[in-house]
Amino acid sequence: MYELGGAFKRLFADAGVTRILTVESSGIAPAVMAGLQMDVPVVFARKHKSLTLVDNLYTATVIHIRSKLATISALIVGLLNRTTRS
Numbered sequence: 280m281y282e283l284g285g286a287f288k289r290l291f292a293d294a295g296v297t298r299i300l301t302v303e304s305s306g307i308a309p310a311v312m313a314g315l316q317m318d319v320p321v322v323f324a325r326k327h328k329s330l331t332l333v334d335n336l337y338t339a340t341v342i343h344i345r346s347k348l349a350t351i352s353a354l355i356v357g358l359l360n361r362t363t364r365s
Contacts, residue, residue: 284312
């Protein structure tokens with residue numbers, strides 16, 4: 280898995296990535312490995328509505344490939360800014 284992170288590092292070497300954004304899913308492990316290899320933070324968007332995080336959120340509807348179910352994923356606004364490249 281660590282080598283997979285290295286592959287992402289090579290693919291995005293010139294992209295100026297400042298953090299990696301992923302949804303809570305099976306993509307967490309590759310995202311973390313890429314973050315380690317690229318020395319950038321990894322940010323997770325929640326797949327399910329939070330009871331405590333309700334304000335200042337970016338939200339998006341995500342349709343799952345296998346189940347075809349739609350859920351709303353959320354990310355705290357402060358985790359991204361105008362200079363973020365993910």
